[in-house]
Amino acid sequence: MGFRLALVCSAIVLLSISGLSHAGVTSSYTRVAEPSEEMPLETFPPPAGLNAPEQVHITQGDHNGRGMIISWVTPINDDGSNFVKYWITDSDESTKESAEASTSSYTYYDYTSGFLHHATIKGLKYDTKYFYELGTGRSSRRFSFTTPPKAGPDVPYTFGVIGDLGQTYASNQTLYHYMSNPKGQAVLFVGDLSYADDHPNHDQRKWDSYGRFVEPSAAYQPWIWAAGNHEIDFAPSIGETQAFKPYKNRYHVPYRASKSTSPLWYSIKRASAYIIVLSSYSAFDKYTPQNSWLESELKKVNREETPWLIVLVHSPWYNSNGYHYMEGESMRVTFEPWFVENKVDIVFAGHVHAYERSERVSNIKYNITDGLSSPVKDPSAPIYITIGDGGNIEGIANEYTYPQPSYSAYREASFGHALLEIKNRTHALYTWHRNQDDEPVIADSLWVKNRHFLPEEEETLSGDSSA
Numbered sequence: 001m002g003f004r005l006a007l008v009c010s011a012i013v014l015l016s017i018s019g020l021s022h023a024g025v026t027s028s029y030t031r032v033a034e035p036s037e038e039m040p041l042e043t044f045p046p047p048a049g050l051n052a053p054e055q056v057h058i059t060q061g062d063h064n065g066r067g068m069i070i071s072w073v074t075p076i077n078d079d080g081s082n083f084v085k086y087w088i089t090d091s092d093e094s095t096k097e098s099a100e101a102s103t104s105s106y107t108y109y110d111y112t113s114g115f116l117h118h119a120t121i122k123g124l125k126y127d128t129k130y131f132y133e134l135g136t137g138r139s140s141r142r143f144s145f146t147t148p149p150k151a152g153p154d155v156p157y158t159f160g161v162i163g164d165l166g167q168t169y170a171s172n173q174t175l176y177h178y179m180s181n182p183k184g185q186a187v188l189f190v191g192d193l194s195y196a197d198d199h200p201n202h203d204q205r206k207w208d209s210y211g212r213f214v215e216p217s218a219a220y221q222p223w224i225w226a227a228g229n230h231e232i233d234f235a236p237s238i239g240e241t242q243a244f245k246p247y248k249n250r251y252h253v254p255y256r257a258s259k260s261t262s263p264l265w266y267s268i269k270r271a272s273a274y275i276i277v278l279s280s281y282s283a284f285d286k287y288t289p290q291n292s293w294l295e296s297e298l299k300k301v302n303r304e305e306t307p308w309l310i311v312l313v314h315s316p317w318y319n320s321n322g323y324h325y326m327e328g329e330s331m332r333v334t335f336e337p338w339f340v341e342n343k344v345d346i347v348f349a350g351h352v353h354a355y356e357r358s359e360r361v362s363n364i365k366y367n368i369t370d371g372l373s374s375p376v377k378d379p380s381a382p383i384y385i386t387i388g389d390g391g392n393i394e395g396i397a398n399e400y401t402y403p404q405p406s407y408s409a410y411r412e413a414s415f416g417h418a419l420l421e422i423k424n425r426t427h428a429l430y431t432w433h434r435n436q437d438d439e440p441v442i443a444d445s446l447w448v449k450n451r452h453f454l455p456e457e458e459e460t461l462s463g464d465s466s467a
């Protein structure tokens, strides 16, 4: 199973190598030694009330942003427990609409899930606040969300970016730091949710507690999910051979809306961004479904409508941490030429439990015989950001490779989250926030310049290596 690092590791001061000839920074920030200890199951009891809906979470439910998938769990499949009522906040009660969920339950080893409800509501008004209500009578619960503005090149929109969250006290810090800033409107989540599989027999109750843990955010704004290795839950020794079973049952995404044949890869448009989600743990070689899908998908992106092309994938391609070093290499070799050709703005990945941001580099010149194989600066290349620093049970990944490779602009072994504030078609403010600081403190940030409309070089605003 995963690695669990001694706490003492996190207190070791990382060597700063900023004296070397390249510009990359290895932060000397010393992470305060706090246990990445999991919050016990009792921290998250089910909500009060008979058959009360729980583990409520929402995600975009169509391709354009006028749909929402509302998901929740009830212990019993009662009359009415599979309906969601929804209405525009300032409208009167008579305008309430309702949608019926599809309901299912799954078993995993000795565990049987509650009833998992997923309702897709469509035809919502853009840029509008809605209430929605789940459950009946005294156990009903009310939530709200705001739909995004109609897609357009200069629509400002702010995404939170979180990865490898888990459910430790550190995860809690990450989540509440993100929530304490009112700017975030939707979360880009780069995989590894509950870490249930780090427990005996993949203790599925940990999927339930995870659903309760993230509800305060995920019930109110869409989390755009990508799957990580901890979603695979492939365990033949206990008779569980259907990969991604708990994840696919619990977290629905609008993959059919982008003509995908699998929930593990899909795309959405949201405001001025086009988000492509990929699966590191599904076949991606030539002739495979994911490969064919991505090839035709990239052709559909209209940068005049959605200038910001963003990719989410779990396993990073440009990582200089000892952990998971080069695991993303085969996917990089397969897809990187397309990313450069299509001028992807940013690729967010997780998997490595630390933070790293790359330069705009590419390594696509080589073939197996020509000997040309090293990353070079490339204004058409994405920035690669590894943000697997949500704070899960496996602890911090703080064994870097030295010297710091030239592709690595900034790296730090801390937990945190990021914000991507898209301002218009040319500029987006990107900020990474480490957990140990007050929320307004920014440890790494830059103005990202759009690759289609303003392919100029960026300058780091703060590479705060000595906080």
Ligand SMILES: *[C@@H]1O[C@H](CO)[C@@H](O)[C@H](O)[C@H]1NC(C)=O
Pocket (backbone or CB within 6 Å): 039, 043, 169, 172, 173, 176
């Ligand atoms: C999680 O963080 C919030 C905000 O700081 C705090 O109120 C809550 O008690 C924390 N939960 C746990 C279990 O520590």
Ligand SMILES: *[C@@H]1O[C@H](CO)[C@@H](O)[C@H](O)[C@H]1NC(C)=O
Pocket (backbone or CB within 6 Å): 367, 368, 369, 370
């Ligand atoms: C490999 O690279 C060499 C040198 O640039 C080039 O001559 C050759 O055509 C390339 N082979 C393929 C199959 O692209």
Ligand SMILES: *[C@@H]1O[C@H](CO)[C@@H](O)[C@H](O)[C@H]1NC(C)=O
Pocket (backbone or CB within 6 Å): 423, 424, 425, 426, 427
């Ligand atoms: C886009 O946003 C940036 C950052 O706020 C600003 O400096 C720039 O003037 C804006 N561009 C236009 C055309 O408004």
Ligand SMILES: [Fe+2]
Pocket (backbone or CB within 6 Å): 164, 192, 228, 229, 230, 314, 350, 351, 352
């Ligand atoms: Fe991972």
